[in-house]
Amino acid sequence: MPLTALLAAAAKGPLDTWSPTFFSGWTLFLPLIALLLIVTFTIDSRRASAWISVFFALVAFAGAVVLLAIELRHPAYKEHTLTFLQFFTGQSGVASEFTLQWGFLADPLAAAMLLMVTGVSLFTQVYALGYLRREDGVVRFYLSASFMTFSMSGVVLSTSYGELYFFWALTSVATFVLVGHWWQRDAAARAARKVLLVTQVGDIGLLAGIIYIFFRFHDLGFQALRSQYAGGKVGQNGLLIMSLLVFAGVVGKAAQLPLHTWAPDSAEAPAPAAALIHGAAMAATGVYLLARTYPLFIASPRALTVVAVVGGVTAVAAALWALAEDNLKRLIAYATISEIGLAVLAFGAGAFSASVFQAFTHGWSKALLFLGAGIIVRELRTESIAEMGGLWRRMRTTGVLMLIGAAAAAGIPPLSGFVSKDAILSQLLSQPNAAVTAVVMVVTFLSGLYMFRMFFSVFAGPTVRRRRFEPERIRDPGGRIRTGMVALAVFAAAVGLFDLVRAGPEFVRFVTFPGQKSGHAASLIGSVLTSLAALLGLAVALLVYGLRALPASRISGRVPFVPRALSRAFYLGDAYRWGTENAVLRAGQVADWVDRVVIDGAVDRVGGGVAGMTGPFRWAPSPRIPQLALGAFAGLLLLGILAGAVLGHLKL
């Protein structure tokens, strides 16, 4: 009998019989096991710790690949849960008992995001083997990278809001640790504090939203709530508040407009950490949460409009800031905000699978760009692109890899960024909305412009001569640094392949939402418009920054205030600092005064009053402890007698 069962299974192939949730759980816990192994056994060995972390990241990546293969064969929602906590809410009826389920799920959306998370994590860790070789804190980096991977996988595989919030908070902590990796530098320490504070604003919104959802629906499971949002249990205004609170968490984590200020500062992190945060984390937490809670947003069309507006404004504003930014790493960080903003805009406009696809393709290319920027900054010992130039001759490998990354991010056909932007435009064209289409076009154009402004400024023209700097000593990186970057470049170029040829396992047909139109529009208008916009950006960048036929200084000389406002990010960061110093700190001072003078004062007065009442008895000799104990017993006895008398009198 077992033999026939085995034969039946063999005939179906392993992918039909393997459990997808087994592989998702496996992938989730591997980085945690690596973390525990390093802490327990190899905390003193840089080499062993790094290799343990890389090995487990590799196995986790393999697990994610298997999960993806299973999901491609059987695209269905499955979850494996255990009861973690069970308590009673004290109300009568069905809702009196609440069970908190913990587990992990497996569906196409999670499988795709998990592949991106584990892949980016693996390749940045391989890169870090070489990049951090001569640095302090290698073990700390690998610990925090494993921790980050674990918490991101947890967010992606959570089955309920409660579990998701737990891992969500873990990613906040991990981001804090990674950004503050070089904590001896004042700028890094300050950036880490800023990351934690600014994302917490969004996180508190998300927590409030989750609490609200729980008290209205008495459930937190994604699958259980799926059909309940639109069931009329909660009115339109309630749904709007819920979805806006959930969106607040996304705004904080994905650095959308009101809470974007942490992202450019977080470029202070070491290159692999920045790649992990900007490539994987912002997409895998921010856009993923939107995609996972899509039923909630569908039930509240007004919230979707807000999402679209925030995403669109962020995408355009961050692209403009990237145009004026001089710091290489901050420029890429602004580019990240803009790309994620585009995904959020597409989500708000109803292009579900294209939005997830944009976040997915963005992860690979942006991680690659951060890794390349890390090498360039290290070789040139400056972060200002005005002081770079002419690296094409000296760093050919890095140049080619950065070209792939920039072209993929900018949406130059046929690389992955083009395919995802094309998917967005195609899905939007099927439900015509001129404003959204125009914004997507503008952002695509701007992304071509700023990406190639960056590329030409760094690689074209003459190498800028500086004091105590010898361009002859610039070396192309080799070994593991190159291995990690090449692997990322392959993925950045090729993840859109199936969608490009419109055959095989297309992403937009794979990650779908029931009832949503998916797939590419039949017409080629979207592709033509996307490639035109991106290539136009490339051409303008080539004219202005590559060939210097129309130098940028001549344009900005006419309107000097525009670049200044752009490079200060419209003074939003300054406004926040002013607001913090003048409103929040003042409020804190007032609260401090109330605490010290009013509350402490009241306590001190009470104590002083009691001490003052003892004044008439000061002449008596100080009582010894046995006398005090006797007095206490006597008082107790007196109280007992009194109580007995009163109770007896009351006939109780």
Added chain:
Amino acid sequence: MSVDLSYFLTLSAGLFGIGCFGMLAKRSALAVLMSAELMLTGANLALVAFTRFGAGAATRHAPGAALALFASVSGAAEFALGAVIVVVIYRSRRTVWVDDYDLKG
């Protein structure tokens, strides 16, 4: 002969009384603390006895026993804290005799 509530209450009162006497009569600070523990044990015993034999003993709820459990835990914590205080006082005064302590310092 059957053991009923009165036996436990007698034992409980005895423990409490011994503790009370020890607290007043003992001169060593540690012995005073131990006497306090005896009193606590007496009270706990009464609580458990009422849970077992008193009204409502047939139901499965045992609030008295739960209370006794908490009380003994906090009693242990209290003894640890008291012993530490005695050690600290011993270091500065070189004595554990409560007669020699005065509160004015």
